[in-house]
Amino acid sequence: MNLSSTAKRVGIIGGGIFGVSTALQLAKLGVEVTLINDGPLSNGASGRSLAWLNSANFRSREYHELRVMGIDRWRTFLAQRPDTAEFLKFDGGLTWEIDGAGDKLRSVLDYEHSIGYDGQWLSADEVATVAPGVDLSAVSAEGAVFNPGEGWVDLPRVITLLVKDFVALGGTVIENAGESRIVVADNKVTGVATADGHVIDVDAALLATGPSVPYAMRDLGVPMGDESPVALLLFTKPVDTKLKAVLNTPRIAVRPTPEGGLALDSGWSEEEITVHEDGAFEYLESTVQGLLVEASRVLEGNPTLEVESIGAGRKPIPGGGEPVFGELTQISGYFVAFSHSGATQGLFVPELLAREIAFGIESPLLKNFRPGRYSA
Known part of the structure; x- marks a missing residue:
């Protein structure tokens, strides 16, 4: 994507912290967003996460910096929303x-x-x-x-708050939609489809279904470690x-x-x-x-x-351990979010993804975590 191809309508599949948080950030940018989940929100990895906010142990400098920024964003969230103090510590x-x-x-x-x-x-x-x-x-x-x-943070409670804000901004939420998919034609995203065949036309889409992301990639012939x-x-x-x-x-x-x-x-x-x-x-x-x-x-x-x-x-863990964020090189407008540290990065990375999806502004902070690295 580039600055002249701004996405006006975006579909997001996945009702965990990445999907919901990115949906909210896109709505704040004025994008028309439809958020789809197979069941109720938080029914996947976000609902069964230890949700330890950390950057401990050995990891690459770039990954460490991303995680520290993620922790900082949670601190800002707590300062701005003191009502979260019961479940954000x-x-x-x-x-x-x-x-x-x-x-x-x-x-x-x-x-x-x-x-x-x-x-x-x-x-x-x-x-x-x-x-x-x-x-x-x-x-x-x-x-x-x-x-x-x-x-630590209780992700389902945060997701409930974020969804309320998302809907207030005009966002659409479809729960219990079954196994949904991103529709592709001529190597370009054209829509998102629910399990019953209902298709919503979009300009771009994000797949944020945790450990199911690599399975979808295999169906597309796109390599991704898992x-x-x-x-x-x-x-x-x-x-x-x-x-x-x-x-x-x-x-x-x-x-x-x-x-x-x-x-x-x-x-x-x-x-x-x-x-x-x-x-x-x-x-x-x-x-x-x-x-x-x-x-x-x-x-x-x-x-x-x-x-x-x-x-x-x-439990979502990409091959090699480090996260996968951004647009597929093979399909225009097809974005993914797949990470083991979803809790730590759950507020900050969606800000970066939303700008990439809406405006085509690639963040240098995500340079080392692109899905294309598995094709190299």
Whole structure:
């Protein structure tokens, strides 16, 4: 696209944070936008995300900068909308490794310092001063890293607010539309179609369906790396805990929820999920109980945890780990958003995408994350 080919009508498929946030940004630019989702909004990856706002660990400088800008935009959002304080928190993130891996964690902290990312090395005894609610006996004897600028967000609640703003600006929302698709003719986007065959004419479209994006690309013959596993996210019933920070530990990741419960995630639980040839999957009750046990072990007082709900589905992770944003080189007007860090980037990147879609202004911040890199 170029400045002389401004999109007046845009279709967006995907009712998660990327789709909804981009829809709102486009509406603010005066674009006529139709937002389509297969079911209710937030029914995909955004509804089962740990939603840890961070740029911790090793990653490219460009990706780190994008994530830090994303965190900054969430802070601005909180300042402008103090009513979100119940479900948008910045109480830091605490990470530790298994005993014997202290050198690995120190190298992470050294790297974070080299790129200006705030982090502190804490002894196990010092953890209680910055991250109350943690069982200190669970922390590695070698210590832990605390990143004070990190936080978490409840994405479904944010999406509800953004959609309200979007509709107020004249945007159209179509929920429960089934598996929808972007219509292409002569290598150009011409519309978006719902599962029942209803077609809406558009000048450009964004596919923001999380882990389903690579499948759509394969149907188009467009290469795109995909490492998305099937994963579980457990939400517990309310529990008496002082925990405020996000915990990233060897066996469990934990964050508070607005309702007073906890959200639980882990890598090992993904390995216990059986995925069948038809794409269906199943998980064991022992896996669920294992997550509860691991979470209890890292919390002060080792409280008994009970399941409130379970989110199960594919966790979006592009091939190589870094996100995919922008227009396909093969099809004019066809844009995609596919990222593992949707929560962290969920407000800022849509601003960039909206300007690209509406005006053809390519952001240099997204240069390294174009879909065309898989064709190189």
